[in-house]
Amino acid sequence: DALGGLLRAVNALELDASTADRLAAELSTLRHRLPAELLGGEDPFDPTDPALLKDALVDIKELLINRLLTSPRQT
Structure with missing residues (x-):
């Protein structure tokens, strides 16, 4: 099955x-285009x-899998 x-x-x-x-x-x-406030501070x-x-990839995988599993299937 394609979805699987x-x-x-x-x-x-x-x-x-x-x-x-x-x-x-x-x-x-992209980093050079971000505001300085975002790149500095306690948690830059x-x-x-x-x-x-790597953390973003984990989040992206979870989001994609969730979307794929909860989207209505068209037959």
Whole structure:
């Protein structure tokens, strides 16, 4: 079933060091466009931080799986 295959593919997504480095390089342009307030302070946001990217991937996987499982199926 196509939905099952898609769910397995999303669940199998992993962020290895090489992929994280490439993604961080691409996101570095975004970092330069963010307001200084977001990048500083007690809990600064850094979209190039590998730990943040891994956490984001976990959140994205959960969101995608939830959306796929709760969306009405069209037959």
